[in-house]
Amino acid sequence: MTFDFTTLATILRDAAAAEILPRFRRLDAADVREKTSAVDLVTEADEAAERFIRDACAGAFPSALFVGEEGVAADAALLDRIGSSDLSIIVDPIDGTANYAAGAPLFGVMAAVVSKGETIGGIIYDPLGDDFMMAEKGSGAFLVRPGGERERLAVAQPVSVENMIGAASSSFLPRDKRRLLLNQLADIRIFANYRTAAHEYRLMASGFLHFQFYLKLMPWDHLAGTLLIQEAGGVVRRFDGSDYLPTHVDGGLITAPDEESWRAVRALVAPALD
Structure with missing residues (x-):
């Protein structure tokens, strides 16, 4: 079209x-x-x-x-x-x-x-x-x-987990799961929550983040940014590995520069999700 x-x-x-x-x-x-x-x-x-x-x-x-x-x-x-x-x-x-x-x-x-x-x-x-x-x-x-x-635009080159810089949102997790997530994210170099997906997606699409992690998937928050990531060479999938679609409002989301990085981030946060 x-x-x-x-x-x-x-x-x-x-x-x-x-x-x-x-x-x-x-x-x-x-x-x-x-x-x-x-x-x-x-x-x-x-x-x-x-x-x-x-x-x-x-x-x-x-x-x-x-x-x-x-x-x-x-x-x-x-x-x-x-x-x-x-x-x-x-x-x-x-x-x-x-x-x-x-x-x-x-x-x-x-x-x-x-x-x-x-x-x-x-x-x-x-x-x-x-x-x-x-x-x-x-x-x-x-x-x-x-x-x-x-x-x-191009996403960042892949790095090891301990050298990753990412944006993560944990506010929609129960408190016990949030503690688990924050403990797991201690293994990476830097993680932050800018309180604006718009700028987190801009950072990811221009190579200044290595991953993003979201729980709540309202379309106005994620559709534009996820297409930016994909067109900049990155990987976008829900927690279960399925493609993220405009009709999805749950299932979580991870973005990464490549498949291996996506799997590494998924494994890192798994204790808080499974």
């Missing part, structure tokens, strides 16, 4: 300029609300940016199903339509909302395009850096700079 990814990227950039950046470090207490917990937030900027992107996509791509994180919070049935829709645009208006709300400069805007159950494109925009990481299925992954220069 032919899709105008340049137009979609421009929509994300325009939304950030109109709704996200003007509110950064200018939110009042009333502009930030809890969704499910004190670490699961939504702001006026999230909602305004999603409305901007949704309305612009309705004009540019009128036949596409639009699935936004905030829209699904109001209508969970939207998730069920991704796998069967001819064309879907899945958007996270601000990934890293907790960072954004705290004034921390680490957040992004993400969009993935899914056709008949297959991810065909992904975009992660950094509003502060004003650049994109973009991938089209079968065409590679690229950093697109503000002036339009394109640089092909």
